[in-house]
Amino acid sequence: MPTHRSTASSGSLFSPSSSFSLSPPSSGASPALLLPLNATEHRPWLAPWTKTGTAVLTGYQIWAVEQRVTDRDAVLPAIVVLTGDKNDSITLDRFMLAPPSPESTSANLTRAQTKQWEETIAILKASGARINDTSDGFLPVTSLASLPPTMSIVQIPEGDYEKHKSQLYLQINLRRLGLGGRKSLSLSDATSAQQLHFRQAYHLPIAAPSVHPVTMSPRATPIPPPVHFSECVIELVKLVQHALSLFGLGVVRVLPLTDEVCDTTVDALALFRDDIADNLLRSTSDDSTLAPALLAALLSLVISTRGKLIILGCSGVPKDPFARRQKFLYACETFQRTHRLTPLSPYLTRPLLSAIATLWAKSRHGDSTRATKTIGRAIRTRLDALDALSSSRHGDEVETASLEVLVHQIEVGVGGSSVGRVWGVKSKHKERKEEKGKEREAKEREADMTEAQTDDGGEKSGVEKKYSITQQPCTEPHAVRTFFQRVTIAKTIPRSRDPPAPYQWLSRKRLEMDVNLRMTAWTLRQRERRLAEMADALAVVHASYGQALESLQGPLKKRSAHCDALEATAASLTYHAESYATSTSPIAHLATGSSRLLYAQSVLEDKLSESVLEFTKILKAKVGPGGTLDVGTRALGRERSGVRRFVATLSQWGDWLGVLSTRLQWHLRRWGRTDDKDE
Numbered sequence: 001m002p003t004h005r006s007t008a009s010s011g012s013l014f015s016p017s018s019s020f021s022l023s024p025p026s027s028g029a030s031p032a033l034l035l036p037l038n039a040t041e042h043r044p045w046l047a048p049w050t051k052t053g054t055a056v057l058t059g060y061q062i063w064a065v066e067q068r069v070t071d072r073d074a075v076l077p078a079i080v081v082l083t084g085d086k087n088d089s090i091t092l093d094r095f096m097l098a099p100p101s102p103e104s105t106s107a108n109l110t111r112a113q114t115k116q117w118e119e120t121i122a123i124l125k126a127s128g129a130r131i132n133d134t135s136d137g138f139l140p141v142t143s144l145a146s147l148p149p150t151m152s153i154v155q156i157p158e159g160d161y162e163k164h165k166s167q168l169y170l171q172i173n174l175r176r177l178g179l180g181g182r183k184s185l186s187l188s189d190a191t192s193a194q195q196l197h198f199r200q201a202y203h204l205p206i207a208a209p210s211v212h213p214v215t216m217s218p219r220a221t222p223i224p225p226p227v228h229f230s231e232c233v234i235e236l237v238k239l240v241q242h243a244l245s246l247f248g249l250g251v252v253r254v255l256p257l258t259d260e261v262c263d264t265t266v267d268a269l270a271l272f273r274d275d276i277a278d279n280l281l282r283s284t285s286d287d288s289t290l291a292p293a294l295l296a297a298l299l300s301l302v303i304s305t306r307g308k309l310i311i312l313g314c315s316g317v318p319k320d321p322f323a324r325r326q327k328f329l330y331a332c333e334t335f336q337r338t339h340r341l342t343p344l345s346p347y348l349t350r351p352l353l354s355a356i357a358t359l360w361a362k363s364r365h366g367d368s369t370r371a372t373k374t375i376g377r378a379i380r381t382r383l384d385a386l387d388a389l390s391s392s393r394h395g396d397e398v399e400t401a402s403l404e405v406l407v408h409q410i411e412v413g414v415g416g417s418s419v420g421r422v423w424g425v426k427s428k429h430k431e432r433k434e435e436k437g438k439e440r441e442a443k444e445r446e447a448d449m450t451e452a453q454t455d456d457g458g459e460k461s462g463v464e465k466k467y468s469i470t471q472q473p474c475t476e477p478h479a480v481r482t483f484f485q486r487v488t489i490a491k492t493i494p495r496s497r498d499p500p501a502p503y504q505w506l507s508r509k510r511l512e513m514d515v516n517l518r519m520t521a522w523t524l525r526q527r528e529r530r531l532a533e534m535a536d537a538l539a540v541v542h543a544s545y546g547q548a549l550e551s552l553q554g555p556l557k558k559r560s561a562h563c564d565a566l567e568a569t570a571a572s573l574t575y576h577a578e579s580y581a582t583s584t585s586p587i588a589h590l591a592t593g594s595s596r597l598l599y600a601q602s603v604l605e606d607k608l609s610e611s612v613l614e615f616t617k618i619l620k621a622k623v624g625p626g627g628t629l630d631v632g633t634r635a636l637g638r639e640r641s642g643v644r645r646f647v648a649t650l651s652q653w654g655d656w657l658g659v660l661s662t663r664l665q666w667h668l669r670r671w672g673r674t675d676d677k678d679e
Helices: 111-126 165-176 192-201 229-246 263-275 292-311 325-338 350-364 369-380 385-393 403-412 417-422 426-461 508-580 586-623 628-678
Strands: 003-007 032-036 049-058 060-065 078-082 089-097 130-133 138-141 153-155 469-471 487-489
Touching: 032 049, 060 089, 078 138, 089 111, 111 130, 165 229, 192 229, 229 263, 229 292, 229 325, 229 417, 263 292, 292 325, 292 350, 292 403, 325 350, 403 508, 586 628
Parallel strands: 003 049, 032 138
Antiparallel strands: 032 089, 049 089, 060 078, 060 153, 130 138, 469 487
């Protein structure tokens, strides 16, 4: 994608109330929108826009806001801050408005595009951003002072959000899981204590101590290194989101998957705890976001349900329900239609789980016809039914709130590749497959050599050869051939037309006994292997501790001598301090002067308080009720009322004089008319 570079211009920054018009021009190219690199993925408001390239701007910084990153409805998870420093640079995505149709070649904006532009600007302004018009496009800029003080922010180094996004998600996940400590949000690597706490809390594989090749026991089996810590955390979060989606909760059903424990995932975990797994979590008191008991209940319900569906005759159940969720839910829907369970539910619900458990209990306590048919069908169709049989045979134990019990079942092989990848079981399966392949190749070579020798001997002696039937015991617990004794016919040149011996099918009871014995033997071998590895590791740790103690003896002696010297120095300083504290020392005089100053200060404070009290009393006597000011105010009020009465009297006299003057004028005019008549 093309990359553009420009510099910040402080003169183009404006507020929403500015007189500058953000409307795109009526003609010309579509306006460009600049946003932090891959920070606004899958945001609904950005759907009309198309990413066309990247741009690099100087004079800006990018800050991530934790509350917005975990909120899938937030407009800007990462904000751009204007600094004006040429040393600050950021990398941005450049978006353009999508054309109304693929065939459209006009550069002018249509009415619909103009409306989309105005809606986008309104959304950005509502999130607290101002728009900066740069040479590469319009950039939403936010002031750090406008953010509420409750929000946690962290600066993105180098202005590259995509580069540091995984580290940001790791720190957010640790904080939400209760492992972030008391420090604020940062992009630093997780400490060794945090990693150890996380792995121990969720029973994840821990790296073995570094061992020198010379001191390593020859009988010790090399332990595969665990998955990188950040990948381990992200895989666990994804597994939780996948499991929640099977219950119709979380973000996967309507939105793409995320790598952080967002608000939607937290709400989904709370709903699962209260509505579905309350009977399993009744005895637990840990109410954290993703407690080990809650994780065990979430995963064990899915694993146990898969095993029960297979034994109860449901076809098409995937080996990994977390990776192939749609197929697993389709199998659940088919099971509901087959057994006429109403109402149909597209997800795992509490009524559906109860119905499956009821049918499973009936099959265990007498109604075994369907289970027997299912086992035969699984054998004939070469399904991997051992996992289902073990999880369904111990269905009550798999549905547990103990993460330790669940991890033990996962190590045996229950759950599929998704949970095995999180708890480090995938590599063991690969090792077993490679070992088995090598054994098979060796047996084939031996069979070929035996065949060649038999052919030579038979031709010479003239002995008639027949089919030879050999039984090959299986050590792999997850293969289909553990359900029956696999019969292999050695390749020979037949001298007669005798038919081969038929397969011997075992009864259900003998089949279950065979599976139980093989599972027990395999579990014992695994435990023996673990005990041997633990013994070798403990021996190596003991030897390394001895070497460390021997190497620390010299520094400890030096430290002890240094401590003795410090004690002598402290004793001498104490003696000098005591000598200075005598009555003739300057320190004693200084202490006496300080005490006198304190006494004078207290006397002055007393005088000041007395003066303030006297002034208050005098002021109350003057201003309070009955004081001189009150008496003067009342006298003034009386005088004012007298003046008002006098003014009222004067106004009455004025009215009377006006009436009198009017009457006099009337009489004068009348008299004047009378005199005129007389003349």
